[in-house]
Amino acid sequence: MKRLLLIIIATICSIAVYAADYENIIVPRPLSCQAADGEVEVSYKSKIKACNPELVAPAKLFAKDVAALLGGNMKVTTKGKGAITLSLLESLGEEEYTLDILPSTGITIKGGTPRAVFYGLQSLLQMVAAAPNSDGVITLAAVKIADKPHFSYRGGMFDVCRHIFTVDEVKRYIDILALHKLNKFHWHLTEDQGWRIEIKRYPELSQVGAYRNQTIVGKNRSSKTYDDTRYGGVFTQDEVREVVAYAAERYIDVIPEFEMPGHAVAALTTYPHLGCTGGPYEVWTRWGISKNIFCAGKESTFEFIENVLTEILDLFPYKYIHIGGDEAPRDAWKSCPDCQKRIKEEGLKDEHQLQSYFMERVERWLNERGRSIIGWDEILQGGISKSATVMSWRGSKGGIAAAKLGNDVIMTPNTHCYIDYYQTSDPQANGEPLGNGRFPITLRKAYSLDPYDGLNESQQRHIKGVQMNLWTEYIATFDHFQHMLLPRIAALCETGWSYGNKDYDDFARRMHILRGLYDYKGFVYAPYFFNGIE
DSSP: OHHHHHHHHHHHHHHHHHHHHGGGOOSSOOSEEEEEEEEEEEOTTSEEEESSGGGHHHHHHHHHHHHHHHTSOOEEESSSOOSEEEEEOTTSOTTOEEEEEETTTEEEEEESSHHHHHHHHHHHHHHHHHSOEETTEEEEEEEEEEEOOSOSEEEEEEEOSSSOOOHHHHHHHHHHHHHTTOOEEEEEOBOSSOBOBOOTTOTHIIIIITEESOOBOSOTTTOOOBOOOOEEOOBOHHHHHHHHHHHHHTTOEEEEEEEESSSOHHHHHHOGGGBSSOOOOOOOSSOSOOSOOBOSSOHHHHHHHHHHHHHHHHHOOSSEEEEEOOSOOOHHHHTOHHHHHHHHHTTOOSHHHHHHHHHHHHHHHHHTTTOEEEEEGGGGTTOOOTTOEEEEOSSSHHHHHHHHHTOOEEEOOHHHHBTTBOSSSOTTTTTOOSOBOSSOOOHHHHHTOOTTTTOOHHHHTTEEEEEEEEOOTTOOSHHHHHHHHTTHHHHHHHHHHHTTSOOHHHHHHHHHHHHHHHHHHTOOOOOTGGGTOO
16 A cells, blocks of 8 residues: 555656656656657557567567556557557667657657667656556657667676575566666676585585575674574576576676686685685685685686586676686785796796786686676786776776776776665664665765766777676665665666766656656665655
């Protein structure tokens, strides 16, 4: 009853905005939006015509999304006429679409690919949710939209290692990405605190590495309290395939992350011979950075990594594989005879170059199999290949340096994109749940990201996109996860899609409309921005 009341209130509020400024209610903001004369009505009795067989699937997803708004399921057909007509147009780009709502033609969406048509349907979903609704009959004001994204990479990262989530919760996250027209799901699967993907050649990873004996309670830096509860779990390969297929239906590429050479304690606990000292190791029960990392001097390390990657490649069909590279202290390498031998034999200068050797060797193996790597910005230390893509997280400096070297870059600076950070300037007074307290990232702060800052025009072409990261050290439930994600992910999506066409005040106005769709979807979002708190 409470949710229904919120939806009614949001709808009433949105109608006033809808009538006054209909042509600009969508998040992310469209490239071009022109109001036209007249209006079009749609109901569950209306048909959706898919002019191409590959458009039937996105049409059915849309029909399912609006069913509760319309009071029934719209029929999807490939013949006759439809109130909503979907088609492909070769002259449009891969993610480019047009959306026309005209009394003479009804609702027509054309896209360069099925993915583009899907994005057009996401815009239409927002319009339907915000439009006047009389007993399931939606009245849409006439408009002509031409739209495409600025950046080709628009992603979100989900850490399931510090805390694990269910397959259904991961799918729910994918739904949120799709609604915001994000096209990459970066799935963080291996860590010091838990190994989260089944590898059939190494079944002990699911039995040993996937579980820790207990978990720290409260803040990592100050707490000495543990819950004394064994914790963990693993995604089976069948579950991974299920998630990848679900994402593909929503035109999202899933990028797995297999951390190396650091954040490897779960793997080392399972197979101690992969470390420099031979252990014993224990899956970490607190957060932070371990000095125990994969040994770079042993051939058995690379044999393990290649065997794991062989199975990962079979599960994830997309271009990118994320291989980490961050927060890898080299103390153990300095005193390891095998690592020092490797440095000497390869003619390397120091341990920094040994990490470069490590990462480039794995990269070559992946390149030979048609894949490309992404690594955190620490992979710049000691030098990197020209083909590596850098994910800049320690601010934007690493991304700027990589772009100047000619490497492709994904901007995900912790200053704007780490949404495990608190959301307001006074978390305690505002009743925020436990989060990372380095500094607040308000919705306004997240929106202010400029991925091109510090780069000239020729260097800017190496910035392929942006990503928002959600680490889960302090996030054990999916309600808490959503609370941290929404609405800040909307700020990231507008930077990725509408760069050059951004206006925070206008975005803030549109967010109050999008809130109605969040309510309709049953998402658990943070209230601070909507209550005027930053």
